[in-house]
Amino acid sequence: MVELNSQVCAVLTGDVVNSRALEGYGECLDEVFGLFERDYREELPLKVDRYSGDRFQVLLNDSPISLRSALYLFTKLSSMEQPIQTRISIGTGEIEDVPNGRVSTGEGEAFRLSGSNLDQIKKHQRVTLETSNDVFREDENSLLRGSMDLLSALLMNLSSAQAEVVWYKLKGLTQEDIAQKTGRRQQTVSDILIAGYWRNLKNFLEVFEQEFGEKKY
Secondary structure, three states, rough: OOOOOEEEEEEEEEOOOOHHOOOOOOHHHHHHHHHHHHHOOOHHHOOOEEOOOOOOEEEEEEEEHHHHHHHHHHHHHHHOOOOOOEEEEEEEEEEEEEEHOOHHHOOOOOHHHHHHHHHOOOOOOOEEEEEOOOOOOHHHHHHHHHHHHHHHHHHHOOHHHEEEEEHHHHHHOOHHHHHHHHHOHHHHHHHHHHHHHHHHHHHHHHHHHHHOOOOOO
C-alpha cells in the first residue's frame, strides 16, 4: 500500500483533446510532467502515470491543492509552442490501494469519481470536479460542478501567452520575475494577466482551497 498523508486524497485523470491531430505531443507531456513532479514533489506519493498514449493520472496527498495542480498542468500545456489542450477530471475521496505503484491501477472512491467523470466530460468542459459526499454535501457538489463549467469557459479562451503568465503566477512568481523569464516588459505582463482574468482565477482558487482546507475528514 502506498504511504499517504491523508485518508482523503485527490486523483486527477486527464487526456489530450484531439490528440490524433497533434505530432510529438508525448514528449511535451513528459516534459511538463517532469516539471510538475519537481514543483509538487511533497504532495506526490507516486510519479505521474501516462498511459494509453494520451491519458494520464496523478495522485495527490493534499486534496485542497487539487484544482491548483490541474490548472498548473492545463496552463503549461496550453502555453507550449504547439499548444496542447487537455481535459482534467478531479476526484476526491478515500484511496484503497495502488497495485504495482502505478497510479492508473489505483482503487478507491477518488479513482472511481475521477475516471468516470472524465469519460462523461462534455465538449464545453476542460476541468471537472466531484468529491465524496463525506467531504462535500450533494448540494455543495452541484455548486462545484457549475463553477467548473464557468472555469472551463475561461480556460478554453486563454491564449498561449495568457496561459504562460498564468502558469508562472500559479508557481508564485511576481510580475517582475515573469517579465525576466519571458523577455517581456512588466507592464506587458500585467496587461496579459488582466486579459487572462488572473485576479478572478486567483480569488476563486483561494476560496476553493480555504473551503476544502476547513473540511474535517
